[in-house]
Amino acid sequence: MTPPRRTAVAEGSRAAGDVAPLLSVRGLSKRFGGVRAVDGIDLDVQPHETVALIGPNGAGKTTFYNLLSGRMQPTTGTVVFDGRDVTGLAPHEISRLGISRSFQITNIFPELTARENVEVALTAVHGRALRLFSRAAADSALHEEADALLARLGLVALATTRAGTLSYGDKRLLEIAIVLATRPRLVLLDEPTAGMTPEETRGVVELVRQLAASTQYTFLITEHDMEVVFGLADRIVVLHRGRVLAQGSADEIRVSREVREAYLGEPDD
Amino acid sequence: MASGGETVLAPARAGRRALHVATGALLVVLLAALWLLPGWVPYFYVFVATRILLMGLFAASFNLIFGYGGMLSFGHAAFFGAGAYTSALVLLHFGWPLVAVIVAATIVAALLAWVIGAFCVRLDEVYFAMLTLAFGMMVYAVVHQWRSLTNGSDGIAGFPLGRFGLGLDLQLADPAVYYRVVLVVVALAAVVLHRITRSPFGLLLTAIRQNAERVSFCGVNVRRHRLIAFVIAGAFAGLAGALFAPFNRVANPDMVHWTQSAQPVLMTILGGTGYFLGPFFGAAIFVLLETWITTYTERWMLFLGVVLAVLVIFFRRGIFGTIVDGLARRR
Amino acid sequence: MQGILAALLNSLEIGLLLFVIAVGLNIVFGVLNVINFAHGGLYMLGAYFTYALVSYAGLPFWPALVLAPLAVALLSILLERIVLQRVYGRDVSDSLLVTFALLLVIDDAVQIVWGSGIHVVAPPPSLRGTVEVFGITYPLYSFFVMGAALAAMLALWLFFARTRAGRIVRAAAIDRRMAEGIGINVPRVVTGVFALGAWMAGAAGVVAAPMRAIAPGMGDRIIIDAFIVVVIGGLGSFPGTLLGALVLGAIYGFGGRYLPQVNLVLPYLGMALVLLLRPRGLLARRAA
Numbered sequence: 001m002t003p004p005r006r007t008a009v010a011e012g013s014r015a016a017g018d019v020a021p022l023l024s025v026r027g028l029s030k031r032f033g034g035v036r037a038v039d040g041i042d043l044d045v046q047p048h049e050t051v052a053l054i055g056p057n058g059a060g061k062t063t064f065y066n067l068l069s070g071r072m073q074p075t076t077g078t079v080v081f082d083g084r085d086v087t088g089l090a091p092h093e094i095s096r097l098g099i100s101r102s103f104q105i106t107n108i109f110p111e112l113t114a115r116e117n118v119e120v121a122l123t124a125v126h127g128r129a130l131r132l133f134s135r136a137a138a139d140s141a142l143h144e145e146a147d148a149l150l151a152r153l154g155l156v157a158l159a160t161t162r163a164g165t166l167s168y169g170d171k172r173l174l175e176i177a178i179v180l181a182t183r184p185r186l187v188l189l190d191e192p193t194a195g196m197t198p199e200e201t202r203g204v205v206e207l208v209r210q211l212a213a214s215t216q217y218t219f220l221i222t223e224h225d226m227e228v229v230f231g232l233a234d235r236i237v238v239l240h241r242g243r244v245l246a247q248g249s250a251d252e253i254r255v256s257r258e259v260r261e262a263y264l265g266e267p268d269d
Numbered sequence: 270m271a272s273g274g275e276t277v278l279a280p281a282r283a284g285r286r287a288l289h290v291a292t293g294a295l296l297v298v299l300l301a302a303l304w305l306l307p308g309w310v311p312y313f314y315v316f317v318a319t320r321i322l323l324m325g326l327f328a329a330s331f332n333l334i335f336g337y338g339g340m341l342s343f344g345h346a347a348f349f350g351a352g353a354y355t356s357a358l359v360l361l362h363f364g365w366p367l368v369a370v371i372v373a374a375t376i377v378a379a380l381l382a383w384v385i386g387a388f389c390v391r392l393d394e395v396y397f398a399m400l401t402l403a404f405g406m407m408v409y410a411v412v413h414q415w416r417s418l419t420n421g422s423d424g425i426a427g428f429p430l431g432r433f434g435l436g437l438d439l440q441l442a443d444p445a446v447y448y449r450v451v452l453v454v455v456a457l458a459a460v461v462l463h464r465i466t467r468s469p470f471g472l473l474l475t476a477i478r479q480n481a482e483r484v485s486f487c488g489v490n491v492r493r494h495r496l497i498a499f500v501i502a503g504a505f506a507g508l509a510g511a512l513f514a515p516f517n518r519v520a521n522p523d524m525v526h527w528t529q530s531a532q533p534v535l536m537t538i539l540g541g542t543g544y545f546l547g548p549f550f551g552a553a554i555f556v557l558l559e560t561w562i563t564t565y566t567e568r569w570m571l572f573l574g575v576v577l578a579v580l581v582i583f584f585r586r587g588i589f590g591t592i593v594d595g596l597a598r599r600r
Numbered sequence: 601m602q603g604i605l606a607a608l609l610n611s612l613e614i615g616l617l618l619f620v621i622a623v624g625l626n627i628v629f630g631v632l633n634v635i636n637f638a639h640g641g642l643y644m645l646g647a648y649f650t651y652a653l654v655s656y657a658g659l660p661f662w663p664a665l666v667l668a669p670l671a672v673a674l675l676s677i678l679l680e681r682i683v684l685q686r687v688y689g690r691d692v693s694d695s696l697l698v699t700f701a702l703l704l705v706i707d708d709a710v711q712i713v714w715g716s717g718i719h720v721v722a723p724p725p726s727l728r729g730t731v732e733v734f735g736i737t738y739p740l741y742s743f744f745v746m747g748a749a750l751a752a753m754l755a756l757w758l759f760f761a762r763t764r765a766g767r768i769v770r771a772a773a774i775d776r777r778m779a780e781g782i783g784i785n786v787p788r789v790v791t792g793v794f795a796l797g798a799w800m801a802g803a804a805g806v807v808a809a810p811m812r813a814i815a816p817g818m819g820d821r822i823i824i825d826a827f828i829v830v831v832i833g834g835l836g837s838f839p840g841t842l843l844g845a846l847v848l849g850a851i852y853g854f855g856g857r858y859l860p861q862v863n864l865v866l867p868y869l870g871m872a873l874v875l876l877l878r879p880r881g882l883l884a885r886r887a888a
Contacts, residue, residue, distance in 0.1 A: 069486065095488040107486075109479045112472075120476045121487040123469045129489050130497065131469040139469075182487050341693045388876055395635065395692055396879050399831050403871040406824065410865035527824070531700065538697060568712055574704030581697045582686045 020083065022047045022218050023186055028077030030063055037063040039242035050212045050219040052229040055239035056262065061222040062104060065188050069101045070094040100184035104191050106171045110164030114155055114174055117163050118146040121181035153177045153207065169200040189221045193228055205231050303452055307445035319448045319516055321556045322455045323509045324536060328548035329462055330505035331533035336542030337466055338498045339478030341398045343530050344405025347385065348378040348503035350412065350525030352510030357425040357520035366434025367441060371511040378507020379500050386499035390492050402527055409525040424521030451512055458508055463545050465501065474498055535573065538580055541590025550589040602736045607853045613742045615849020616749035620804040621822060622829035623756065623841045624797035630836040631773045631793045634684065637699035640823030641706030642798045646672050646805020647814045648710050651719045661724035665806050672802025673795045680794045703819060711816050723810035741810060748807050769793055828871045834881020843883055
């Protein structure tokens with residue numbers, strides 16, 4: 001397996017690099033029959049970084065997320081999170097360890113209210129999933145916590161609305177609220193602004209910027225919208241045909257020849 | 270600010286609260302009326318009412334995993350039958366007081382549900398339904414062929430109903446007394462079951478029905494959650510069966526056949542899967558209709574089939590569900 | 601030795617007939633994504649129609665063999681148009697429930713028309729009697745059943761593999777929207793497939809009629825068997841259905857003879873084992 005090519009220094013973050021990476025991926029591969037959706041990815045993500053993952057369709061971004069979050073089993077390779085080998089663990093185990101993801105196709109609970117959507121995650125996080133005899137509706141502390149999270153995303157006015165009736169943009173925000181409710185350390189966002197209006201997109205970008213600045217979270221974001229990418233990312237990783245084609249800062253990526261070749265015909269920003 | 274569209278899990282506004290208080294009051298009145306029932310109807314209807322209560326509990330236990338949990342099981346009668354047979358066997362061989370009998374039967378049913386459920390929750394959707402059918406029929410086959418224990422197709426009969434226990438001196442042989450015992454037990458069971466649906470566990474269960482994958486990505490072991498729901502449902506089904514055996518005077522393999530498993534399914538669809546009381550009303554409608562129609566013709570199944578098809582196609586929320594939806598919308 | 605041979609023949613007979621019934625169920629699932637509980641009822645109707653044609657219309661067996669399945673197929677088209685179409689695209693549970701409702705209706709309908717007693721149809725004169733095979737006596741009609749099932753299997757295979765109509769059905773099964781996109785009239789294909797499945801069930805019912813007691817409830821029993829076959833072989837797999845049918849036939853043939861104490865539980869045990877170890881069935885296609 002040929003080692004991934006790098007066009008820049010960026011193996012670590014912009015901060016002084018004596019901190020161990022939060023996420024360490026080595027040789028990660030996923031094969032479907034003859035197809036190599038992910039073909040030997042090596043990647044480090046430092047704590048509190050915001051890393052953007054870009055690449056043409058079919059580059060393996062979503063499969064990579066599926067491997068990280070436990071939705072799929074890797075064919076080979078390892079994933080180490082916070083010093084712990086999480087390769088091949090089940091989704092709920094990985095979630096408990098601190099990795100949460102959003103999905104490309106919005107994944108919420110349509111019949112529950114927005115507040116209840118968040119409370120599902122909070123219930124799990126507080127270890128109350130198996131409480132059989134207390135009344136969920138009477139838990140005002142939980143309601144407050146959920147509402148606080150909704151407020152952070154600007155959704156608190158919709159707290160008692162059925163999630164299925166929300167607008168597309170609000171649904172995507174709600175999913176981010178659910179993700180944050182699980183108290184992750186590493187957040188994987190899968191095309192968070194897909195299908196959003198420019199205004200909604202700006203809102204998401206601002207939100208992620210604030211969350212990243214709070215240094216509570218580390219972000220990995222896949223995106224097609226280059227403005228979002230250049231606006232948010234500390235570091236950009238370019239995937240192509242299941243491999244890391246290039247990594248670096250926005251400027252480095254912008255001038256990279258390999259990247260432009262891979263994106264043949266795709267408009268740079 | 271959004272209006273309407275709240276779920277039954279979160280009574281949020283004053284209008285909704287008033288509806289709940291009214292419902293509560295209505296239920297109290299209903300229970301009182303049911304308690305007084307033997308005083309003003311012939312014994313025949315006391316038998317009918319007993320049957321409705323037990324079938325209602327059976328159906329409500331099924332609805333926990335179907336309506337709330339999204340799991341369609343075709344083998345739920347296995348637990349009902351387990352409760353019934355345990356009850357019959359214990360009464361026949363040991364003559365325990367009824368309280369101890371139903372506790373034992375519920376435990377046996379729960380254990381059986383644990384074993385069967387452990388296998389079934391590994392599968393989804395259609396495969397889950399098929400596997401529950403397979404296990405249900407396996408239990409039927411075992412009950413049918415293990416003659417030394419279960420007396421095969423003849424079933425177990427002639428078990429005496431002794432004391433109730435707990436120091437209460439009750440004439441269980443009197444249908445009115447037995448009916449009232451059933452009423453109390455079923456009402457208590459319903460309260461417990463309802464509490465479970467409104468708990469954090471219940472919230473997660475309905476979330477699993479809507480989007481199991483999302484729930485697992487929130488850190489919940491979905492398989493384990495489903496298994497626990499399955500066991501609870503099996504336990505309550507066993508409780509219903511345990512009280513049904515003495516009422517029916519016999520425990521036979523038909524109680525475990527898949528056609529018996531279809532009954533709670535039908536009753537739940539009739540009443541409506543979306544509300545807790547739906548299955549109880551469905552059971553009432555089912556039993557009353559059957560009682561009424563069979564006085565005119567034997568062709569009850571035909572009528573039931575037509576009603577079921579119409580409901581599934583046009584009134585998916587069931588009769589009770591459609592009515593309550595209509596009332597809730599008016600507010 | 602003779603015992604084994606008898607059991608083997610028994611297994612083949614049961615298995616091949618089960619194949620004809622189950623393959624109709626499987627085809628319908630493959631194209632419509634519907635599990636048709638009423639399939640057992642259609643089988644039963646095939647038997648009852650045969651009885652009606654033979655007893656009331658005085659027809660000999662052979663014309664009945666042609667007409668009865670056609671009648672069942674026509675009825676099924678009506679059912680599909682009026683009832684089934686309304687639950688397409690919904691949860692799988694809904695189609696299970698609706699087809700279960702249809703089964704209930706058919707169960708009672710036959711009792712209204714023909715009473716709840718048992719009816720009998722005699723095999724045609726040319727197929728009565730027994731033959732000697734390797735030292736055991738076996739009914740001639742049973743060999744007809746096996747032969748007819750094999751013929752049906754061959755015809756079906758040819759239909760799917762060699763004819764244009766068969767290819768269209770396979771296309772619709774694999775990807776409905778794609779099929780629509782290339783101009784296939786999918787609703788008509790869907791109805792046609794449902795009718796084909798019904799025809800097979802009805803034909804199986806006709807063929808089985810002289811061998812089995814024609815009574816209400818025969819539909820209930822056979823549908824469970826068909827489910828078991830489809831599960832063991834794999835939802836959506838043609839060779840899987842054959843394998844599943846032969847396996848179940850063997851369970852009945854040999855289990856009934858050699859393990860009578862536990863024979864009732866064996867089919868369900870087999871079904872459960874397959875579901876647990878290879879839930880997609882022994883020979884399911886990946887695409888399923």
